[in-house]
Amino acid sequence: MKKTNNLFKKKENIFIPYITAGDPDLKTTENLVYALEKAGVSLIEIGVPFSDPLADGPTIQKSHLRSLKKGTNLEKILQTIKNIRKKSQIPIVLMSSINPILAYGIKEFAKDAVKSKVNGVIIPDLPPDEGRNMFKYLKSKGLNTIMLIAPTSSKTRINLAVKESTGFIYLVSITGVTGERKSLPPYLQNFIKTIKRKTKKTLAVGFGISNHSQVQNIWNNNCGVIVGSAIVKIIEANLNNKKILEKTTKFVKILTGQK
Numbered sequence: 001m002k003k004t005n006n007l008f009k010k011k012e013n014i015f016i017p018y019i020t021a022g023d024p025d026l027k028t029t030e031n032l033v034y035a036l037e038k039a040g041v042s043l044i045e046i047g048v049p050f051s052d053p054l055a056d057g058p059t060i061q062k063s064h065l066r067s068l069k070k071g072t073n074l075e076k077i078l079q080t081i082k083n084i085r086k087k088s089q090i091p092i093v094l095m096s097s098i099n100p101i102l103a104y105g106i107k108e109f110a111k112d113a114v115k116s117k118v119n120g121v122i123i124p125d126l127p128p129d130e131g132r133n134m135f136k137y138l139k140s141k142g143l144n145t146i147m148l149i150a151p152t153s154s155k156t157r158i159n160l161a162v163k164e165s166t167g168f169i170y171l172v173s174i175t176g177v178t179g180e181r182k183s184l185p186p187y188l189q190n191f192i193k194t195i196k197r198k199t200k201k202t203l204a205v206g207f208g209i210s211n212h213s214q215v216q217n218i219w220n221n222n223c224g225v226i227v228g229s230a231i232v233k234i235i236e237a238n239l240n241n242k243k244i245l246e247k248t249t250k251f252v253k254i255l256t257g258q259k
Contacts, residue, residue: 008042008091008202014224015040015215015256016204017231018095020047020063022072024239026080032235035245037090039252045122045226046081048074048096059229063236074104075112082116093146093167095122098131106134110141120144120167128160135164146170151191158198168202168224171195173209184214192221215255227255 008014017036021029033044049064049072074096081092094113101109101123113121120143123131128147135145144167149158151172162169173188188205195203205218206226218225234251238244 010042011202012222013219013256014042014202014204015252016043016045016093016206016224016226017041017252018045018047018060018206018226018228019235020049020060020067020232021077021080022049022067022070023063023232023235024066024244025070026072026076028244030080030084031245032248033084033090033092034088035249036252037088039249040256040258041090041252042224043091043093043119045093045095045228046077047228048077048094048100050097050100052097057229059232059236063232066236066239074100074109078112078116078118081118085117089117091119092117093120093122093144094118095124098123098126106137110138110143114142118143120146122146122148122170124148127157128164129157132160132164139166148172149195151185151187158195162195162199162201165201168204169195169199170226171203171205171223173205173207184208184217188218189221192223196222212255212257216257227252230255 019029019032029046036044047060049067051068121138126134128135138145145164146167146169147161147165148170149161149172153161171192173185192203192205202224204224204226206228209215209218209225209227210230215225231248231251234248235244238247241247
């Protein structure tokens with residue numbers, strides 16, 4: 001399997017939307033992937049719902065609960081991605097707490113994820129030092145392992161995350177949980193520069209990004225952008241709307257400055 005870095009069609013203006021699998025249902029998730037790809041996104045991050053996610057704020061937590069109530073689980077998500085692969089090869093990364101993967105079985109998960117042509121995984125509650133053996137195994141099977149680096153990360157953890165990340169490195173722009181913020185933190189630019197001095201790997205910034213000016217600001221720093229809560233909020237506002245795909249992609253186009 002090709003590494004995710006090689007699957008980015010371009011190095012500039014990388015935009016990665018996050019959606020929760022099964023919110024409002026898995027068929028809509030499948031159709032959202034097609035619609036978002038058509039809207040020009042670079043990669044899609046699909047969240048695996050969990051009852052107690054570590055890094056997610058209220059908006060994404062609610063989307064997880066809505067999805068779980070519909071009976072969404074990892075097996076069904078992987079089958080949905082397998083269905084998607086009949087029509088689309090856009091890079092897909094799963095963002096999951098460690099518990100659903102452990103419940104599924106690490107070896108079974110790796111085998112089935114590769115079979116479904118998942119490109120990588122983000123496990124926010126498994127630090128690179130504690131999960132070194134698991135990440136090594138997942139990489140050996142062809143899955144990219146994307147590490148998170150926060151402004152509060154120690155030098156040791158930063159260096160290990162930089163070394164172990166494949167695909168790209170996820171920079172957490174703020175301390176705390178996901179959720180929209182009115183402005184980017186003043187230290188973000190220096191934080192980006194610090195990590196760039198350590199690696200040439202692709203960096204993508206997430207947490208708190210909710211408007212075009214913030215997206216453009218991060219692009220100006222030669223980083224990709226990840227937007228989750230702001231997109232999930234649009235989905236939440238249109239759960240029973242037949243135009244949910246249109247509403248979501250319209251918002252993504254606003255974020256990315258498309259007319």
